[in-house]
Amino acid sequence: MPNILEARDLAKYFGGVRALDGVTISVPERSIVGLIGPNGSGKTTLFNVVTGFYEPTRGEVLLKNNSGSMERIDGLNPNEVFLKGVVRTFQVPRLFTSLTVLENVLVTPPVQIGEKVLDAPFKSRWEKQERELAKKAVGLLKKFGMEKYVYSRITELSVAHIKLLETIRGLMTSAKLYLLDEPAAGVDYGVARELFNYIRGLREEGLTFLIVEHRLDVLMDYVDYVYVLHNGKLLSEGKPSEVVNDPKVIEAYIGG
Numbered sequence: 001m002p003n004i005l006e007a008r009d010l011a012k013y014f015g016g017v018r019a020l021d022g023v024t025i026s027v028p029e030r031s032i033v034g035l036i037g038p039n040g041s042g043k044t045t046l047f048n049v050v051t052g053f054y055e056p057t058r059g060e061v062l063l064k065n066n067s068g069s070m071e072r073i074d075g076l077n078p079n080e081v082f083l084k085g086v087v088r089t090f091q092v093p094r095l096f097t098s099l100t101v102l103e104n105v106l107v108t109p110p111v112q113i114g115e116k117v118l119d120a121p122f123k124s125r126w127e128k129q130e131r132e133l134a135k136k137a138v139g140l141l142k143k144f145g146m147e148k149y150v151y152s153r154i155t156e157l158s159v160a161h162i163k164l165l166e167t168i169r170g171l172m173t174s175a176k177l178y179l180l181d182e183p184a185a186g187v188d189y190g191v192a193r194e195l196f197n198y199i200r201g202l203r204e205e206g207l208t209f210l211i212v213e214h215r216l217d218v219l220m221d222y223v224d225y226v227y228v229l230h231n232g233k234l235l236s237e238g239k240p241s242e243v244v245n246d247p248k249v250i251e252a253y254i255g256g
């Protein structure tokens with residue numbers, strides 16, 4: 001498969017801190033790629049640079065556009081990157097605390113028909129779509145054990161459920177490439193596997209995923225390829241079985 005995303009020699013410095021320092025990665029279309037590494041190795045920073053939250057200090061980010069060529073997206077702002085078809089979730093969830101669980105899931109997709117000014121007066125056009133989205137949202141909440149909380153407020157949720165909700169919200173948003181930052185953090189093992197099974201199903205439908213995850217026991221069963229960051233640089237890369245047996249990787253995880 002051709003690449004949908006490429007980062008070339010990507011660097012991001014914060015003063016003297018080299019959060020990313022010359023990282024090159026490729027994400028093929030219709031793949032699930034893992035991005036792992038000890039705390040502080042630069043994973044979230046890479047997401048922030050790819051999705052326009054930070055400008056890189058050096059390097060390029062390229063995304064496959066609709067005509068099939070690779071187009072530079074570094075320098076675009078987060079909304080522009082989103083409109084190109086890239087959705088990301090946050091390691092620390094960003095939810096609307098005044099809204100219910102269901103409302104949080106439904107508020108995201110920005111191109112819902114009802115929000116287009118010209119279509120808004122024609123209620124019948126968007127009512128059906130709203131109902132379908134709500135049905136899909138409830139289905140996902142149920143699948144991940146959150147059916148009890150559909151009408152709860154965010155403040156009533158556990159940390160694990162808040163994390164799941166952040167991911168469900170991202171997955172409800174149409175995109176071609178999803179960047180998920182630790183979707184299984186704190187989530188029960190069984191539910192985490194449900195989540196990754198669902199992600200695998202979306203991949204079969206043609207979507208692409210770059211996933212940061214600490215839960216290697218779950219992640220490694222689902223990814224096609226893994227990149228390992230350490231101190232802002234690529235330490236290793238390969239198929240899951242190659243990476244988990246790489247002495248450099250084992251050392252980095254044990255050494256912290």
Ligand SMILES: Nc1ncnc2c1ncn2[C@@H]1O[C@H](COP(=O)(O)OP(=O)(O)O)[C@@H](O)[C@H]1O
Pocket residue numbers: 014017018019037038039040041042043044045046
């Ligand atoms: N906005 C920032 N300002 C200063 N330093 C930052 C900022 N964001 C990240 N860092 C630093 O960059 C390094 C990588 O952080 P991060 O990308 O969050 O790592 P990871 O997600 O792999 O745990 C850390 O040393 C972190 O403290």
Ligand SMILES: [Mg+2]
Pocket residue numbers: 043044045091
């Ligand atoms: Mg992080």
